[in-house]
Amino acid sequence: MTAATMPDLDLDHVAEVFGDPDSARPMLEYFLETVEPSVDALGRLAAQNDFEALRGTLHTIGGAARTAGARRLGDLCARLEADLIDGRRAAAIRRLGVVREAFDCVGGIIRAGTIGRPA
16 A cells, blocks of 8 residues: 555544544544644754754654554655655655645544544
């Protein structure tokens, strides 16, 4: 499965980790609140050429994303982190916007408040 075909939010994972949707919602909202400042910092870190901090921030976002079931976001962060480790800084910086896009997609799902509710 590639990042393009991964769900923005893996609801099976959410159910497995957090239990019922009512229990999951506060934890997912906490994920958004605590991770968004890190997502916001990515552009600043890139502009400052602080590649070690950028790599660490991507690692942190990716780990939190995978725990929360945001598989695509986690995978994207891991790929960009690998780019930085492998010296492909320009490629990683060009693609930082996809992290924001993936985070915003997850945020939209969580903030809609429909997790676990029938469509």
